[in-house]
Amino acid sequence: MIHSTWIPPHSLFLWGTRTHGGIMDPIELKNQLFAWHAPSYYGTFIETSEVGAKEGILLPAAMALDYFCNTSDLQHAVFTWSDELIELKQAAPAVREALIAGRCMPDYAKWKQGKLSWKLRLGEVSESKDGEELSDGELLNDGELLNDGVLLKDGELLKDGELLKDGKPKTPPVHDTFVDEVVSPLLRDWMDSLISEWVREQPEFQQTLQRLEQAHPMLAGGLPADLWLDEEDWLVAIGWKHDSSPFRTCLQLVEPDLDDSWRLQLQLQDRQRADVLVACSPEGEPAKEDAASLPEAWLADLTRVRKDVQQWLHILPWLRDSSEPEQLRQEITADEAWDFLANGSMRLVEAGYAVFLPAWWERLRKQKPRLKAKIKSSVGAANDSTFGLGQIMQFDWRLALGDVVLTEAEFRQLAEQKRKLVQFRGKWIQLDPTQLEQIQNVMKQVKKKKGLSFRDVMEMHLLGSSADADAPELATIEEELEMEVELNEHLLHLMAQLKQQAAIPPFTAPESFKGSLRHYQSDGVAWMLFLRRFGLGGCLADDMGLGKTIQWITYLLTVKEAEELRLSNIAAAQSDSNDASNEDELEAAPSLQSSLLICPTSVLGNWQKELQRFAPSLKVHLHYGPQRLKGEAFTEMTKEMDLVLTSFTLAHLDEPELTALQWGSICVDEAQNIKNAYTKQATAIRHLQGDHRIALTGTPIENRLTELWSILDFLNPGYLGSLREFSHRYVAKIEKTKDVAAIGQVQKLIRPFLLRRVKKDPAIQLDLPDKNEMKAYVSLTTEQASLYENYIQEMFAKLERLKAMERRGLILAALTKLKQVCNHPALLLKEGVQTHTLGRSNKVERLLDMVNELRQEGDRCLIFTQFVETGHLLQNIIQKELKEKVQFLHGGTPRAERERMIETFQNESPDLENGSGIFLLSLKAGGTGLNLTAANHVFHFDRWWNPAVENQATDRAFRIGQTRHVQVHKFVTLGTLEERIDEMIERKQGLSQQIVGGGEGWITEMSTEDLHDLFSLRRDWVEA
DSSP, rough: EEEEETTTTTTEEEEEEOTTSSSOOOOOOHHTTTTEEEEEEEEOOEEEEEEEEEEEEEEEHHHHHHHHHSOOOOOOOOBOOOOHHHHHHHHHHHHHHHHHTEEEEEEEEHTTTTTTOOOOOOOBBOOOTTTTTOOOOOOOOOBBOOOBBOOOOOGEEEETTEOOOOOOOOOOOOOOOHIIIIIHHHHHHHHHSSSSSSHHHHHHHHHHHHHHHHHHHHTTOOOOOOOOOHHHHHHHHHSSSSSSSEEEEEEEEEESSSOOOOOEEEEEEEETTOOOOEEOOOTOOGGGGGGGOOOGGGGTTTTTHHHHHHHHHOOGGGGGGSSTTTTTTTOOOOOHHHHHIIIIIIHHHHHHTTEETTTTHHHHHHHOOOOEEOOOTTTOOOOSSSSTTTEEEEEEEEEETEEEEEHHHHHHHHHHHHHHHEEEETEEEOOOOOHHHHHHHHHHHHHTTSSSEEEHHHHHHHHHHHTTTTTTOOOOSSSEEEEEOOOOHHHHHHHHHHHHHSSSSSOOEEEEEEOOOOOHHHHHHHHHHHHHHHHOOEOOOTTTTTTTHHHHHHHHHHHHHHHHHHHHHHHHHHHHOOOHHHHHHOOOHOOOOEEEEEEOOOGGGHHHHHHHHHHHOOEEEEESSOOOOOOHHHHHHHHSEEEEEHHHHHHHHHHHHHHSSSSOOEEEESGGGOOOOTOOOOOOOOTTSOOEEEESSSOOSSOOOHHHHHHHHHHTTTTTOOHHHHHHIIHHHHHOOOHHHHOOOOOHGGGGGGOOOOOOOOOTOOOOEEEEEEEEEEOOOHHHHHHHHHHHHHHHHHHHOOOOOHHHHHHHHHHHHHHHHOOOOHHTTOOOOOOOOTTOOOOHHHHHHHHHHHTTTTTTEEEEEEHHHHHHHHHHHHHHHHHHOOOEEESSSSHHHHHHHHHHHHHSSSTTOOOOOOOEEEEEHHHHSSSOTTEEEESSOOOSSOOHHHHHHTTSSSSOOOOEEEEEEEEEESSSSSHHHHHHHHHHOOOOHHHHOOSSSSGGGOOOHHHHHOOOOGGGGBBO
């Protein structure tokens, strides 16, 4: 005996019991039932399962339908089917036929319960008479069944070769449970391509699906489930059935003429000619003036008008007449009219009814109020200079509603009326309560701040400048409420100059500058001076080698001469007129303020030499070393100096001395050193007080967008908001999802304060030689491979047992160790730098060959490594093998020794006997700020895995003054993490370039599975 149970949502569970007792083995059951069933590959695709305490087979609904339509039993097996399965087998052909023919319709009862479902029309009773042709599968009154539209006499039907008697089909009726539990899921399965793909392509079937999907959201939208009085109304409302009436009942909202009352009017609209309208009462009686124009064909259907009105009242109960609840109100108030326009009309439309609204409503509905701050005409004038980002702007409020502009007084007067729709200057305007509240809140916030700051005005203007190309003086501040700033003539001119550097007045270098500036360098100086005039800091982010140093030196000379001239004019005026006010001004004005320059220790000497060369008139003091001045002595010294030079480290250690003074200007060279906002030195530098701030860097972003925030917050404190606000607003969107809109907003905000030129820009006209980059791929030796694999096995054995912070530390340590293995085994084994035999590291062998070849040709090279120990090892190996002196500059090299090394490399003879043409540098100590154009080869022996940092190092040679082609060689060890990360970097480059133009911390956040893939050694690249 074969039994069945339906397993929701789409499966049939079959099991067998033997006549002598016991459950039949499911494998045996499957083999016998499906021995001749080809679609299941003779039972292969049928799964066995256990339901409750029964073991059996699980048959998908689609497969069940096919099986019971084509059951072929084994001749030697004897089965008895349960009553339910007999019923299912008998019904299956009719179900499949109905499915294929598309005889299905939405299930109204299930839809009212919130379910998207269907039902099949397996045989419908018709009201037609004998002899009329009906659709296939329909019944006549007396039970006669049609086939292919042909009526057979005497109630006999020939179907599939069988003669049916008495008009009764051989197939018994389908059980309701089967339809409910099987047919609907089966049809959905069919829609999901579980039975046949071609059904999906049938136009009728597609229309069926679309109609139901369009109907179902009406329930989700909050319309009452019992809105339609019967199934017929519902099918008409969703467009499933054609509405046979010649007109549709429409509700019209009529705006008032003189009084405050709005009217509701019924209109009957011709279905064939939309311009034919007849006004009528809620009872279906045509208005007197339209009675004569009522088509006679409509008379029989006028009873449906009252039915439609009752459904409107069911949807919008507040439209009921309070004295007669079954009647529709004729008049409504202005606030009720607004509610009908904004909400009620949409609910009627969702239910399938037509609503006529005033023509202006669609335009008014889309309009959002724009709050304008009109800046007063005096702000930003020539005599209003150096006001800074914190300067409060004086303005007048305006509220724009479409083309209607209200003053603050007019707006408050209308708001006090607390009406949602008002006529103002002959036009209807909407005062949405939610929007009014937003407007009033913004006004309160601005009033609390005592006005708008220049920072607010800039942000609104910069972010909104692309919203309306025809009105560049307008800008948006919030997404929900459009707040705009209407700039005056002075500020419009200023914004144009900030956004377009070419609009800044040209600049001529002072005579005290002992050199010549290229055209783009003059533009850079003019840009910095322009920002200084308005108290705005700027980041000069030119490519390395474009002369940021001399641009700032020229800027400093110009500022000094301008200040001297200003003080001289005050003194002259006081001398000529003996005016007490001038004397007070002269006494109040301080003497020339010193400027402060903060830079890495490695480039202090470079700055000293450049200042002596280009600005010998400047009095420069080096604040460095154990004998440096402190306290009052330091303060007194600065009074006599034009410039104080110091390092990043001392900016923190000597914070009391440096923060006690007001500096004329503060410049941070290699500003990427303050990219981490919460380090002690970055915090100390932001505490410094100065009239103007400048940052110099070739890489404003190295790894993360927050680095840019840190630099901009030093330059213009508070401009980008707090770090938390900036991260919430932009960082996640840009770094995780590459949000184009967010990238565009950041670009607009930083563009006025960041000037970046690249070497290859045709406008720069550097005429530099080419820079050719190439990868040098090497394999591991057997010794290196063994050390590499042993280390990663030990690392992963520990990794899963560690907490998050310990895990990160282990991964970072592993990166260092594995890089050392790729460099040379002696580094991991700690054998010392003197231990070296040829053949242990292919990377070292390759470097020796390449350096030897270039030295034979008289070329010089720079070799960068991030490990001091590796540098000492390479220095020892190269000197031993190539018999040539090798200089090594690293973080522990004294400043004087550094300067001697650089001068020796740049100026000595390049021949093998007398020169020092090989310069080893640690990446951190020698990767920035140095001019080493004597080299025309650059080697990156081990990789920092940060393109920006590597490019900085390369630019020690590829910069102004270079006359030869520069060859850049980047070593990559095949089969190791070096190769995989190199591939990732090639795919990843984008964030820095997107905003203005990687480190290793991101690797610690990778999953263990990804780390396995990253670290694992591919043995095919290990040296045999």
